Structures are given as C-alpha cells and as structure tokens.
Amino acid sequence: MQPAALLEEIWTGRIRPARASGVADLETLLEAMLPVRLISLTRAGGADRPLLMPDSTEMMPDLPLGDVLAEELDLIVAPGTLVLIADTRAAASMSEVSARAGAAMGDLLHRLVARADLPLSQETEALVRLVRACQARAARLGTRVAGFDAAAFGDGLAVALGLFWAGDAAAPIRGADFLDRDEVLSYLRALDPAFSGKASPSVPDLLAGPSGLSRRFEDWASPVLSALRAHLGPAQTVA
Template sequence: MPVSTIMLEASHGIERTLVLGDETELMPALPLGDVLAEELDIDVPYGSLVVIQAAGAWDAAPEAVSYRIGSVVGEALVGVVERGGFALDVETRALFAMAASYARLAEGTEFRHLGLSPERFRAGLGASLGAYWSGARSSRTETSGMFVSPDFLSDSRLHAYLASCDAGFVPPRAVPASLMCFSGGLRAHDAWLEEAEGAVTAHLAREERRAAQVLSRDR
C-alpha cells in the first residue's frame, strides 16, 4: 500500500494485528499520531498507517514475515470496509475483490525478488479475513478451516458461506492485480482510502453491468 507506515511492537495485550490511521482518536480530540509523537517521540507523518503487533513479530524466517505482511494487508482492507465507504449490499464483494487483487499482486516478480512468499502472504491474508468474516476474536480462534489454505479465495465452501451471510454476494469473476495498484508514490491514508473505494466501486459496477448483459442475452 502506498501509504507511510509506522511499525510498532507491544510486549503484551495484542492478540491480533492492529492497523490504525494516525487520526484515530484514542479520546475525543486526541489522535493516535499526536500521542505517539508526544509519548514515544516518534515522527508520524500526516496520513500514516500505524501497525501494532506483538513483540518479536518480525524477528522470524522470511516465510513467517510474508505471513505477517499478509495479515497486515488483511487488517488494512478490513479497515477500508469498516470505514463505511461502500454500500452495505456490496461490502462483502468489495472486501473479497480487494483481497483477490492483493493475492494476485503477491504473485508478481517484483515481490518475489524482494523475498515475499505468495503462498505465505495469502495465508496471512486469510488469517485476518477469516477472523473478520467469521466473527472470531482472532485467527487462532477461527476453526472453520476455510481460511487455512493459501487458495482460500477460490474455495467453494467460502463462497457458499459468504452467500449465506450476505444474500447479494457473488464472487467477482476476474479481479485484476491492478485493481489495488495505484501509481503516484506515497499518499495520505485518507487519500488512499478514497482511491481504493472509488476503484473497487467502479469495478463492481462493471461486473454488475456485464452480468446484466449476459442475463439479457440468455433470455
């Protein structure tokens, strides 16, 4: 994600990755960015994402780091949906589409050259999305088994489960990696959120028009 990111570790009290905008208010008129700058003397650029994980989360083998990156991306995507920028009837499809785009991005040669394992990245992505979609407290308490495989997004069991939770859910047919790939360098978190919401909304609208055209031809 082309957003300035601050990585923090907590010695206790963290069960799952937290991904917060620097403007998140811990108390009225007391944003997270100001607290970090004042209490920890950390420079927090405006519009940053703050990622908080358990201590030692990044002191691991490369494949474990790939998993962590996937979980961070998953939490960030959940944050996009929870912001309320999508209509309720497309929230599930929007989150699925964003996840599918990042899953394809992870296959790119540029990420492989950086040492990213696409399989472990997708597994971490599934851990975050599984906790959200199932309502579990964390990935460790999500026991359905639908989100364990790196190919969880293509699992028919997941599609059926999401359709049972959201009658309007239909898996997007072809999500390009470019859906969540924005040019122009770093931008503020709010700007990235608006860009992501606009791109995904437009993509889902195109999918709906194509589906309507197919249905019309078949009649």
C-alpha cells in the same frame, strides 16, 4: 483490537516504538505492497496478529491515533501515515514475515471497506475484490523481494479475514487459496445473501493508487476506493 483496548495498551506501555532491526523485513514487504509511508510499533507479550491502520483512526471522539502517539510516545507522526503494530518476537524466517505481512494487509483491507461508505449489500463483495487484488499483487512481489513467500502471505491474509468474517467461530476461511474454495464462498453467501460469490472476469490492481503519489494514506486511499466503487458498479437489490 478495539480502540479503547489499544489506547489502554499505549497508556500502560505495552505498545512501544519498534526497534528498526525487529521489523525491518516486515516493513520492506508492506512498503513494497503499499506506496504509503509507515511507522512501526511493537506490542509486548506478543500480538494476536499485526494491525495496520491510518494515523487518523480515532481512539476516542476527536482523538486520532497519531495525536496519541505524539503525546504518549513522543513520536513525530506525519499526517497520512500508516501505523503498524506488530509482535515484539523476531520472525524465525521470511515465511513467517510474509505471513505477518498478509495478516497486516487483511487488517487494513477491512478498514478500507469501512471507509468506503458502501451500501451494506456491497461490503462483502468489496472486501473479496480487494483481497483478490491483494493476492494478485502479492504473487508479483516474489520477483522483487528476496525470500518473499506468497503462500505464507496468503495464509496470514486468511487468518485476519477469518477473524473479521467469523470471529471465534469455526469457519473454513484458512489457507492461501481460501477464496478459490466452494465451502468458503458458500459460507460467505450464508453470512451475506447479497454476496454473489461469482468470480470477477478480471481483477484490476485496485491497490495501485495514482502515479506521483505523495505517500499520504488519504492520497492513496481515495483513488483506491473510487476504483473499487467503479469496479463494483451500482448496488443490486436482494429479493
């Protein structure tokens, strides 16, 4: 959703503060994935997919989302908070909650790459590596969060990234194992000739952030992006 459309929905009352009971399970999963404080909103009429963005996201020049929420919804938004915008519909199962968490993480990951100030030739590779780190973190989450469905999480992640990479076009980016399929890697190489599609020899936990975290988004994102740049190495020239 573009910032102007999001702003319009806040102004018209379609986006409101979430009731704790409606998003508690989704918040639990996201807080287990990310050591960052979170505030939740819901969108009336159903959301295409959850959105997850920092409060500093600009809705208009010099108008961050956090200021809009404070002014329009009378919310206290501490600097460095992640804002979750989710469907008002209650999830029918933990599998559906897990899928929504995956979609929210997919939204956040491409926002992270946009903040990284990388050469254009590294952006697809950067997003793929963050996705692999996210998948590895999700695989470990099942031992800590009752009912978590890693496959459903991967499905939601694929949906969000399919929309980012392919828009409305038919694309093979679907299913929890999408990055393990040759047709997906071929599709990404066709979109971005700089993308090698080669599996990294190891997938560090790029999303871990530092220890002793303040729970501010920027205090987490800065070392995460530094680790990502180090893992990518120097940009390669594409012939």
